[in-house]
Amino acid sequence: MPGISARGLSHEGRRQLAVNLTRVLALYRSILDAYIIEFFTDNLWDTLPCSWQEALDGLNPPQLATMLESHKVFPGLGLYRSVWPLTLLALKSTACALAFTRTPGFQTPSEFLENPSQSSRLTAPFRKHVRPKKQHEIRRLGELVKKLSDFTGCTQVVDVGSGQGHLSRFMALGLGLMVKSIEGDQRLVERAQRLDQELLQALEKEEKRNPQVVQTSPRHSPHHVVRWVDPTALCEELLLPLENPCQGRARLLLTGLHACGDLSVALLRHFSCCPEVVALASVGCCYMKLSDPGGYPLSQWVAGLPGYELPYRLREGACHALEEYAERLQKAGPGLRTHCYRAALETVIRRARPELRRPGVQGIPRVHELKIEEYVQRGLQRVGLDPQLPLNLAALQAHQAQENRVVAFFSLALLLAPLVETLILLDRLLYLQEQGFHAELLPIFSPELSPRNLVLVATKMPLGQALSILETEDS
Numbered sequence: 307m308p309g310i311s312a313r314g315l316s317h318e319g320r321r322q323l324a325v326n327l328t329r330v331l332a333l334y335r336s337i338l339d340a341y342i343i344e345f346f347t348d349n350l351w352d353t354l355p356c357s358w359q360e361a362l363d364g365l366n367p368p369q370l371a372t373m374l375e376s377h378k379v380f381p382g383l384g385l386y387r388s389v390w391p392l393t394l395l396a397l398k399s400t401a402c403a404l405a406f407t408r409t410p411g412f413q414t415p416s417e418f419l420e421n422p423s424q425s426s427r428l429t430a431p432f433r434k435h436v437r438p439k440k441q442h443e444i445r446r447l448g449e450l451v452k453k454l455s456d457f458t459g460c461t462q463v464v465d466v467g468s469g470q471g472h473l474s475r476f477m478a479l480g481l482g483l484m485v486k487s488i489e490g491d492q493r494l495v496e497r498a499q500r501l502d503q504e505l506l507q508a509l510e511k512e513e514k515r516n517p518q519v520v521q522t523s524p525r526h527s528p529h530h531v532v533r534w535v536d537p538t539a540l541c542e543e544l545l546l547p548l549e550n551p552c553q554g555r556a557r558l559l560l561t562g563l564h565a566c567g568d569l570s571v572a573l574l575r576h577f578s579c580c581p582e583v584v585a586l587a588s589v590g591c592c593y594m595k596l597s598d599p600g601g602y603p604l605s606q607w608v609a610g611l612p613g614y615e616l617p618y619r620l621r622e623g624a625c626h627a628l629e630e631y632a633e634r635l636q637k638a639g640p641g642l643r644t645h646c647y648r649a650a651l652e653t654v655i656r657r658a659r660p661e662l663r664r665p666g667v668q669g670i671p672r673v674h675e676l677k678i679e680e681y682v683q684r685g686l687q688r689v690g691l692d693p694q695l696p697l698n699l700a701a702l703q704a705h706q707a708q709e710n711r712v713v714a715f716f717s718l719a720l721l722l723a724p725l726v727e728t729l730i731l732l733d734r735l736l737y738l739q740e741q742g743f744h745a746e747l748l749p750i751f752s753p754e755l756s757p758r759n760l761v762l763v764a765t766k767m768p769l770g771q772a773l774s775i776l777e778t779e780d781s
Contacts, residue, residue: 309407309724312732312747317739320732323404324608327729330400331620332613334722338620342716343664345649347656351711354718357391362714367642370717371635373398374628398721405724406731408759410749417442431508432480435501436472442755443563443589444473450750450761451561451587452481458585458765460559462486464544465528466535466573467565471498474528475505484526486548488541490534502527537568537575538600545580559585564758567595571604574734577764578741586764589750593730594622605736608729616726623719624726627757631720635713640674646712647678650705651685658691665689678702727760734762744769 315323331338340350351359362370417425424433425441433441451463461484465474468487475498478485489495506527529548535541547556560573560583570590577586593616596602602616603609634642648667655662667688673681679697687693731747738745744765751759763769 309402309405309409311407312735317736320736320739321607324729324732324736325611326404327725327732328608328611328613330404331616331722331725331729334397337715337719338623338722338726339617340715340719341619341664342645342712342719343648343652345645345712345715346653346705346708347649350715351708354715355391355393358394361390361394362718363711365710365714367635367638367710367713370714371632373717374632374635374721397718401721401725404728406728406747406749406760408724408749408753408757410752410759417445428476428480429512431505431512432476434504434508435470439755440472443751444476446750447561447563447587447589447761448473448476448481450748450763451477451559452483454585454587454763454765455483455559458557458559458767460557460585461549462547462556463559463561464488466544466560466562467569468498468528468530469494471495471501471528471530473561473563474498474530475502478528479505479509479525484548485528486544487528487530488533488535488544489530490532492532495530495532498528498530502530535569535572537572537597540576540579541572544576545582556582558583559587561587562589564589564591566592568597568601571596571601574604574737574762574764578738578743584766586762588762589758589760590731590734590762591625591758593624593727594618596621596730602730603733605733605740607736607740608733614729616729620726621730623723624730625758626720626723628720628724629753629757631717633754635717642713643706643709644673645716646706646709647673647676647681648685649712650678650702651682653701653705654682654686654695654697655689655691658686658695662689678706731760731762738764 310323312320336353340348340353344350354362417427418438420426423438425438425445427445428441436444455463463477463483463485465477465485465487468474468489471487474485474487477483487498489498506525509525531543533541533543535544544560545558547558560577562570562573565573565588570588573586573588577583598617602621603614608614651667652664655665667685670676670681670684670688676684679699679702682697682702683693686695735745735747744767746763746769747760748763749759750761753759
C-alpha cells in the first residue's frame with residue numbers, strides 16, 4: 307500500500323500527522339470499537355450510514371478486496387452497481403493517505419520463486435528448522451543490523467526476546483557479529499543451544515565438502531541468557547558486554563524481531579537511558595499487550611492530544627494482516643463465513659446466558675464444511691453450554707444470509723487498522739526525537755509474508771545517507 311513515509315516527514319510533520327490520526331480515529335471510533343462477533347447482538351450493520359449500507363450491501367468478496375487494496379481505483383460505475391458515496395470514498399482515501407507505507411524498497415522477494423519453502427538467499431544450514439516467513443525475516447533484519455552495527459561501530463548485538471535463536475544464529479554464525487541472546491523461557495533457550503550446535507556441525511561438514519571456502523575468522527555462537535526483561539526497569543544483564551572492548555566502553559546495538567507488547571517498549575527505554583546502547587533496530591508486534599498506561603503513549607506530544615487513547619480493541623485490531631485478508635477476499639473461499647458463524651453463535655450464547663459475553667471459542671476445525679447449526683452446537687460445547695439447546699433454525703439461516711454484510715463490516719474495520727498501528731509507532735518516533743535521538747521507521751519485510759514489517763531504527767548520531775544503505779536489498 308502506498309501510504310506515507312516517515313522519512314519524508316520533518317519533526318513538525320510527524321507531530322501534525324499525530325494530530326490528524328487522533329482526529330480521524332475519533333471520527334470512525336464506532337467502527338474500530340466494534341467486535342465483529344457482536345454483529346448481530348449489537349446490530350452493527352445499522353450503525354453505518356444508510357448510504358454506506360446501500361453501497362456495500364450485496365458486494366461480493368472480490369469487490370470488497372479493492373477497498374483494502376489502496377492501489378486499486380475508486381469504485382465506480384461498471385465495477386459496482388452504484389457509485390460509492392463521497393463519505394465512504396473519503397474513508398478509503400484517508401486510511402491510505404495517513405498510514406505509514408508498508409511497501410519496502412525492494413520488489414516482492416524473488417528468494418522463494420524456485421521453491422516456496424526455501425529462501426534462495428540463505429544456505430541450507432540456515433534454513434533448517436526455519437519456516438519461509440522466518441527465513442525472510444531473519445535474513446532481512448540480520449542484514450540491516452549488520453549494516454547498522456558497522457555504521458555505528460558497535461561491539462556487540464543484543465537480541466532481546468530471541469526465542470529459539472534463529473535471528474541470533476544468523477547474525478552470529480552467518481554475518482560474524484558478536485551476539486548475546488536474551489530469552490525468558492528456559493525451554494526455548496535450551497532448544498536454541500541445541501540448534502546452535504547442530505548448525506555448527508552442519509557448517510563444518512559444508513566446509514569439508516567445499517575446502518575452497520575458507521573461514522577467515524573464528525565462529526562465535528550466540529551467548530544465550532535466560533532472563534525476563536522487565537519493561538519498567540533496566541536489565542543489567544542486557545548491558546553486560548561479552549568481551550571487554552579493546553578501546554573504551556562497549557557499544558551495544560539492541561534488536562528484537564517482533565518483540566511482543568511491552569518488550570519493544572523496554573528496548574526503547576534501554577536505548578534512551580543507557581549510554582552504552584548506541585543503536586536500536588526493533589520490529590514490534592502484539593500491540594494489544596501494551597500496558598495501559600506505560601506502553602502507550604510514550605511521547606509527551608501524543609499524550610497531550612485529545613483523543614489519543616487506544617483501548618484494547620483498537621490495539622488488537624492493529625495486529626490483523628490486511629494483505630492476507632484482501633487475498634482471502636479475492637479468492638472468495640468458504641472460509642470467510644467464520645466471522646458470520648461466530649456472530650450467530652454469540653446470539654445463542656446471549657439467550658442462554660446473558661452475562662456471558664464474547665467467550666473464547668477454541669478453534670473449530672473445518673468450519674467451511676459445517677452447517678451453521680452444526681457450528682453453533684460445537685461452539686456451545688466449547689464454552690461450557692449444552693450443545694443440545696433448542697435452536698431457532700430460521701433465525702440462524704437469516705444470520706447466514708447476511709454473511710456478506712459481516713464481511714463488509716469487518717473489511718471497513720480492517721481498512722482503518724493501519725492507522726492505529728501508525729499512531730503507536732509514530733508515538734515511539736516522537737518519544738525518541740523528544741530526547742534528541744535520531745529515529746526512522748522503515749518497511750523491511752514483504753507485507754505479504756510478514757504483516758508487522760516496520761522496523762524502528764534509532765541511533766545517537768545522525769543517520770544521514772546510511773538510511774539509503776539500510777533500506778537497500780543486498781545482492
